[in-house]
Amino acid sequence: MLRTEINELLTQTGPGTPMGELFRRYWQPVLLAEELPENDCPPVRAKILSERLIAFRDSEGRYGLMDEFCAHRGVSLWFARNEQGGLRCPYHGWKYDVTGQAIEVPSEPETSNFCANVKLKSYPMVKLGDVLWAYLGDPEKQPPLPEWEFVTVPEGHAFTSKRLQECNWLQALEGGIDSSHVSFLHSGNLDSDPLFKGSKGNQYNKGDLKPFFEVVDYEGGLLIGARRNAEENHYYWRVTPWVLPNFTMVPPRGDHPVHGHFWVPIDDEHCWAYSFDYHPTRHLTDVEVAAMRAGMGVHSENDAAYRPVANKDNDYLMDREAQRRGETFSGIRGIALQDSSIQESMGPIVDRTKERLVATDAGIIKARQKLRKSALALQEGVEPVGNRPQDQKVRSVAIVLPADQAFVEGIGEAMIAKPGVPQTTV
Amino acid sequence: MPRQLSVPAGVSACAVATTAKEAAFRIDYPLAAARNTRVVALDADAESIVRAAAAEEWGQARFYSTTDPGHELVTMDGDAVDLAGELEDSNTVVMVSTNGQNAEAAATIGAACKVRGIMTAGLVVTPGQLTSEALVALRPHARILLVPAEPDDLTELLRATRA
Ligand code: FES
Numbered sequence: 115m116l117r118t119e120i121n122e123l124l125t126q127t128g129p130g131t132p133m134g135e136l137f138r139r140y141w142q143p144v145l146l147a148e149e150l151p152e153n154d155c156p157p158v159r160a161k162i163l164s165e166r167l168i169a170f171r172d173s174e175g176r177y178g179l180m181d182e183f184c185a186h187r188g189v190s191l192w193f194a195r196n197e198q199g200g201l202r203c204p205y206h207g208w209k210y211d212v213t214g215q216a217i218e219v220p221s222e223p224e225t226s227n228f229c230a231n232v233k234l235k236s237y238p239m240v241k242l243g244d245v246l247w248a249y250l251g252d253p254e255k256q257p258p259l260p261e262w263e264f265v266t267v268p269e270g271h272a273f274t275s276k277r278l279q280e281c282n283w284l285q286a287l288e289g290g291i292d293s294s295h296v297s298f299l300h301s302g303n304l305d306s307d308p309l310f311k312g313s314k315g316n317q318y319n320k321g322d323l324k325p326f327f328e329v330v331d332y333e334g335g336l337l338i339g340a341r342r343n344a345e346e347n348h349y350y351w352r353v354t355p356w357v358l359p360n361f362t363m364v365p366p367r368g369d370h371p372v373h374g375h376f377w378v379p380i381d382d383e384h385c386w387a388y389s390f391d392y393h394p395t396r397h398l399t400d401v402e403v404a405a406m407r408a409g410m411g412v413h414s415e416n417d418a419a420y421r422p423v424a425n426k427d428n429d430y431l432m433d434r435e436a437q438r439r440g441e442t443f444s445g446i447r448g449i450a451l452q453d454s455s456i457q458e459s460m461g462p463i464v465d466r467t468k469e470r471l472v473a474t475d476a477g478i479i480k481a482r483q484k485l486r487k488s489a490l491a492l493q494e495g496v497e498p499v500g501n502r503p504q505d506q507k508v509r510s511v512a513i514v515l516p517a518d519q520a521f522v523e524g525i526g527e528a529m530i531a532k533p534g535v536p537q538t539t540v
Numbered sequence: 541m542p543r544q545l546s547v548p549a550g551v552s553a554c555a556v557a558t559t560a561k562e563a564a565f566r567i568d569y570p571l572a573a574a575r576n577t578r579v580v581a582l583d584a585d586a587e588s589i590v591r592a593a594a595a596e597e598w599g600q601a602r603f604y605s606t607t608d609p610g611h612e613l614v615t616m617d618g619d620a621v622d623l624a625g626e627l628e629d630s631n632t633v634v635m636v637s638t639n640g641q642n643a644e645a646a647a648t649i650g651a652a653c654k655v656r657g658i659m660t661a662g663l664v665v666t667p668g669q670l671t672s673e674a675l676v677a678l679r680p681h682a683r684i685l686l687v688p689a690e691p692d693d694l695t696e697l698l699r700a701t702r703a
């Protein structure tokens with residue numbers, strides 16, 4: 115249970131809010147790179163942290179991210195022409211470059227210096243991996259570029275998708291932290307999904323449905339360890355890292371690619387679930403990529419606007435027969451939609467004063483506490499963690515350890531991402 | 541698999557039911573009984589953390605310390621009480637350790653909870669240390685462990701679970 119004020123503190127991320135200011139200390143995914151596929155391609159609307167922005171790629175391949183609305187009379191620059199080094203508003207022809215600077219105001223005399231004073235608010239945006247990243251905060255506090263492993267592995271090792279989720283970002287994040295739901299909501303997928311099936315770990319998973327949990331506080335966030343019985347005097351551990359504020363990673367299974375998420379606030383009632391898969395030491399196979407494109411694993415089948423085809427307008431294509439047969443536990447197809455359907459059903463912003471948390475929700479309790487403390491500390495001038503390269507070079511781990519070994523000790527360096535070094539997985 | 545792509549029309553369909561507007565129709569009634577939580581300190585530093593938490597206002601939570609072998613608990617007022625009796629109508633026990641002392645008491649409490657189907661949680665309050673004696677002592681007996689916990693994690697956990 116949370117008090118109303120704290121629920122509001124954690125869920126509101128618009129400009130000027132404490133959580134919003136915290137988010138503005140991090141590079142965040144703002145678009146998939148495929149949304150701006152070539153120079154002078156159409157501009158794309160990009161709303162993030164309750165700010166309406168327009169993104170484009172100019173004639174020289176430079177990326178721009180700026181206020182969506184023309185400084186003249188407020189027309190959406192989604193209607194703009196992307197031409198010769200800038201976006202030109204179709205209403206009266208004002209033209210802007212990637213920094214938001216007006217470079218032509220046709221109504222003014224040729225030699226006028228009027229446009230030098232017209233600049234749309236703009237933010238830096240860079241391409242890393244399959245993702246375009248933006249930094250919306252104070253330029254003086256801009257952190258180094260992200261170094262998450264899924265954007266630094268060689269070309270062909272990673273695949274990233276995104277889907278719209280019609281609820282607050284925190285509801286979605288909490289699903290990524292809460293490893294106790296996997297034995298229920300996603301049971302049924304372990305054996306059938308081509309991106310999960312066949313690992314030794316799956317047997318431990320199914321052999322012990324009541325895992326123990328350890329929530330370990332570490333520098334960049336939390337490590338949530340779920341332990342299940344393995345052979346004599348050994349435990350099978352699945353370790354999920356959460357890095358502040360909105361990055362989570364799922365522990366690997368066998369030699370399958372490993373996956374994770376960014377839960378990015380669009381506004382207080384919508385978020386993007388960026389879902390990635392990568393393999394540190396090999397290319398993804400054509401079969402794997404085809405499965406990801408088809409919406410398997412953590413991905414989803416989407417329409418052109420990245421809204422899942424199964425969505426709340428069609429009751430998520432609920433299949434009661436599949437539910438009865440046990441093929442899917444919830445009747446919804448695919449892990450991604452199993453998560454988003456139940457999280458959206460909680461309402462756009464769930465009323466956390468009404469929940470009945472139990473001790474095994476300690477991961478969520480602790481994550482909320484860390485978010486709240488970081489947001490409040492930032493107001494006092496204490497810079498947050500999670501935006502430094504050392505926090506981002508993190509891996510999830512699946513491992514069998516002797517029963518008396520602490521998992522942080524047992525996994526040692528396995529949770530640190532190192533180029534070319536295989537993941538630790540069972 | 542039948543794939544119905546048509547839009548469900550009913551007023552209870554997801555499209556309507558999950559909106560903010562519809563949330564106003566969620567029926568509103570007080571949450572029933574809070575949890576019946578017992579909090580046990582396993583060493584002297586843990587005792588002062590538990591004592592600080594006990595000073596706040598709680599539903600049905602009760603607070604103790606103990607020493608080996610753990611069959612007896614001591615209330616914050618200094619009264620010795622029987623472990624079995626205190627567990628009678630409890631559904632959650634939180635053990636707090638800072639240094640791994642009284643590991644036998646942790647085992648006694650853990651075993652007593654196990655036979656009664658009581659949820660066990662452990663707080664390992666050893667600042668700055670990820671592995672410690674306290675962790676070794678608690679982990680076999682706690683379904684969920686917080687490592688290393690900060691002193692205010694106890695109140696946070698109790699508040700979140702409406703203890
Ligand atoms: S069982 Fe967890 S939300 Fe219902």
Ligand SMILES: [Fe+2]
Binds near residue numbers: 449
């Ligand atoms: Fe999930």
